[in-house]
Amino acid sequence: MKKIVLILGVLTIAAGFTSAPTSAQEPVAASPAVAWSSAALRHPTDWYGSAEARRLAAIVIQHQSAEGGWPKNTDLFVPPRPDADPALNNTIDNGGTTQPLAFLARTIAAGDAESRAAFDRGLDYLLAAQQPNGGWAQFYPLRGGYHDQITYNDDAMVHVMELLRDVGDGAAPYAFVDEGRRERARQAVARGVETLLKTQVRRDGVLTGWCAQHDAQTLAPAWARRFEPPSLSGQESVGIVRFLMSLPAPRPDVVAAVDGAVAWLESAALHDTTEVFVTDAQGRRDRILAPKPGARIWARFYDLEDGRPIYIGRDSIIRRDLMQIEHERRNGYRYVGEWPETLLIRDYPAWKATLHDRA
Known part of the structure; x- marks a missing residue:
């Protein structure tokens, strides 16, 4: 039901744009x-x-x-x-x-x-x-x-x-x-x-992912900039998993950490959804979420309590819809991406196979 609500919301919003979407793989304006x-x-x-x-x-x-x-x-x-x-x-x-x-x-x-x-x-x-x-x-x-x-x-x-x-x-x-x-x-x-x-964050006793920042004293998920809240990260968790997978002869707790994070990433995917660029009513380049059967992407931030995607702009107000984020942040920060895809479909299965071979 959550997935259906997301896609319907995107269709409603996308109707206000004047040009057809283009690939979200195009370069994004950022620091030169x-x-x-x-x-x-x-x-x-x-x-x-x-x-x-x-x-x-x-x-x-x-x-x-x-x-x-x-x-x-x-x-x-x-x-x-x-x-x-x-x-x-x-x-x-x-x-x-x-x-x-x-x-x-x-x-x-x-x-x-x-x-x-x-x-x-x-x-x-x-x-x-x-x-x-x-x-x-x-x-x-x-x-x-x-x-x-x-x-x-x-x-x-x-x-x-x-x-x-x-x-x-x-x-x-x-x-x-x-x-x-x-x-x-x-x-x-x-x-x-x-x-x-x-x-590594546990939710209801189950290992999930990591926040982009953790408190230096308590180790709990922590704020960074005003638009980077304590949350589970669909991006940074991938780099950590890859590093743990690079360790030779990983201990059981390392294997458990990787398995838990991968299971969480699988469950956190936004299915039948992609990110595209459009031209809005003011003639500005914009990015939106749009339906695409078979596609999946991940949010940068997930709520620590309910695990749902969250979006947050410079006002530090947590929202559930990317289109509620101001245009400047929506186009100057990556709120969604395909970061875990190669890890999940290729690298993690290969790593598990090597562990099985060693056993």
Whole structure:
């Protein structure tokens, strides 16, 4: 019945738009992409040993803070501006710190000894940034407010743990890391895994997913920005599940966490529904939910109590209909997506098969 109500509501709303929907896979207007973020880790292996790669590595290092971190949303292939705020150069958000470390690791593995000291400082920064709760906050040193919460948002903590996992394993391109740091990385990952397990939300005693942020003290789901409420996340839960699935010889509690989250994601899908772009009555590009037989999508936020999708704009009022969110937020934030699809139809079944083979 809930699914029918959703689709009927979409049909009623969509009737007020003047043009046919287009694919929701089109690029969404957002912050302009920088050359750094799109190109840094995508070159052939041999390129990282080139003079050009070393020149760019030297510029990347110029952006490193005194504490050892790097900023987000910055073209690190361009020298930093003299008026850049150094307080913003210490984040794991949007690839901050983890991406530059991964880039420098590639040049070091290709023979760039001059970048080694900066890499070690950055790795030490990540290890120092792990909080007593086992998680990582968005910024370190801590800045207060929601920035200090355990940050799963946009896979920030997962990216840290992926890098530390590879460092601890001595995987390429991190084979050059000394054993002392590799051991610290392994210990940090182990503590992080415990935090992932502790923060998984149970509803009526059943394991479900995770919130995008969890309270640094209580580990409970927590607010972030005004339009990011305590909730179950249809996006961030996917990255956490994928990380847990990457662990070798997973313990029974890790397997249970993955199984519980996957079952919840299956149950949370919005069936026969898709996201499309349209032109509204004012001539603006807009996104709506529309019926599509056989399709399914997921909400970014689900109510912690009843498990239903919720939508919330800058007024921080929780709503049940995406079209009640202001146009600016509806088109500037991803409230729905297909994030779990490949996990559910391909990767999770393959992972379960490997567990069966090991048994």
